[in-house]
Amino acid sequence: MASKKSHIRQSLGSRIFDVFLYLFMILFAFAMVYPFWNQLIISFNEGSDTVYGGLTFWPRKFTIDNYTYVFRRMNLPKGVFMSVMRVVVGTFTSLFCTSMLAYIVSIKTFAGRKFIRIVFLITMYFGGGMIPTYLLFVNLHLTESFTVYWLPGLISAYNMILISSYMQGIPDSLAESARMDGASELRTFFRIILPLCKPVLAALAIMVAVGHWNSWFDVYIYNPSGDYDTLQMYLRKILLNAEAAQKLQNDQKKYEAMRHLTPTSVRAATTMIVTIPIVMVYPFFQKYFISGITIGAVKG
Numbered sequence: 001m002a003s004k005k006s007h008i009r010q011s012l013g014s015r016i017f018d019v020f021l022y023l024f025m026i027l028f029a030f031a032m033v034y035p036f037w038n039q040l041i042i043s044f045n046e047g048s049d050t051v052y053g054g055l056t057f058w059p060r061k062f063t064i065d066n067y068t069y070v071f072r073r074m075n076l077p078k079g080v081f082m083s084v085m086r087v088v089v090g091t092f093t094s095l096f097c098t099s100m101l102a103y104i105v106s107i108k109t110f111a112g113r114k115f116i117r118i119v120f121l122i123t124m125y126f127g128g129g130m131i132p133t134y135l136l137f138v139n140l141h142l143t144e145s146f147t148v149y150w151l152p153g154l155i156s157a158y159n160m161i162l163i164s165s166y167m168q169g170i171p172d173s174l175a176e177s178a179r180m181d182g183a184s185e186l187r188t189f190f191r192i193i194l195p196l197c198k199p200v201l202a203a204l205a206i207m208v209a210v211g212h213w214n215s216w217f218d219v220y221i222y223n224p225s226g227d228y229d230t231l232q233m234y235l236r237k238i239l240l241n242a243e244a245a246q247k248l249q250n251d252q253k254k255y256e257a258m259r260h261l262t263p264t265s266v267r268a269a270t271t272m273i274v275t276i277p278i279v280m281v282y283p284f285f286q287k288y289f290i291s292g293i294t295i296g297a298v299k300g
Contacts, residue, residue: 036275043067043269047262066269069261070238079234082146083213086230090150090212091205097154099201102163103189108172117164120157130221137222148222149212159204166200167193206281213278235270239263 037057042050043066045059054060070076101120105113128136142148170193178188194201216232223229229237 039268039271042265043272045265047265050265051262065261066265067273069266070235070269070273073234073238075229076231076234079229079231082228083231085146086149086215087209087212090153091209093150094153094156094159094208095201095205098156098159098204099163099194099197100189101155102160102167103193105160106164106167107185117161120155120160124157134221143222144225144227145223146228148218149228153208156208159208162204163197163200166197170196209281210278214274232274235274239267239270 041057041059044062044064046061046063047066049061101116104110105117107113127133137143137148137152142151174192174196175188178192179185183191214232216230216236219228219230219233226233
């Protein structure tokens with residue numbers, strides 16, 4: 001009888017805990033999603049109305065003028081193309097070269113792997129600084145070119161550590177059996193090791209791609225002519241133009257075109273344009289965010 005009452009108390013306590021847990025997770029999810037939702041409704045609200053504040057969940061005065069103002073710029077498709085190319089080329093080359101380096105430092109029979117690891121670890125803590133880096137890029141003729149977007153990021157010491165740590169968890173017998181069958185190191189890497197590293201490569205691909213997609217400061221420094229401007233750089237120029245146009249209210253024609261827009265509403269629209277494409281990529285990589293992919297790979 002006592003054990004039955006104890007079971008009832010445990011069940012009641014467990015249910016109360018579950019209720020509080022669900023409430024906490026709902027509030028936590030709301031706190032994460034609401035800032036994004038707030039920017040979305042601001043981007044669809046008239047800028048002249050946004051300045052009054054009080055926007056909660058729905059636009060008070062719905063409009064698409066903020067997006068029209070942004071997409072009216074003729075150079076925007078060029079910026080989109082340049083950003084996409086930078087993400088694709090930069091992500092692929094970085095992961096390819098970094099994973100090859102990670103494979104080298106993960107081979108236990110390679111005598112120089114510790115030395116190479118230490119050399120790259122030093123680069124994580126010591127750097128030349130902005131001015132020496134800029135002068136180096138000028139001397140290497142990397143400025144005013146697309147190459148400056150992907151070549152300096154071919155090797156990432158931090159990503160190398162992550163990938164090599166993952167590779168060290170792969171059973172050595174897989175690579176050894178491939179070598180016994182006559183496979184070269186390149187063939188072992190591409191046919192055996194690389195396919196097993198899909199989870200870590202997918203996770204790092206998201207991180208590297210987001211970094212390339214959001215980057216604009218290096219565009220501003222290394223390509224001042226604007227020939228290789230990315231989407232983020234064009235959106236920054238549009239935002240600066242919107243802020244400048246608001247100050248030129250003496251120009252009646254420009255004022256009439258901008259009277260329903262504010263830098264806040266245009267900024268919200270540009271935020272959505274930059275954020276939504278990269279957010280849509282996540283579901284395609286979600287299936288790779290799993291562990292235990294090598295379980296069962298070695299049969300006794």
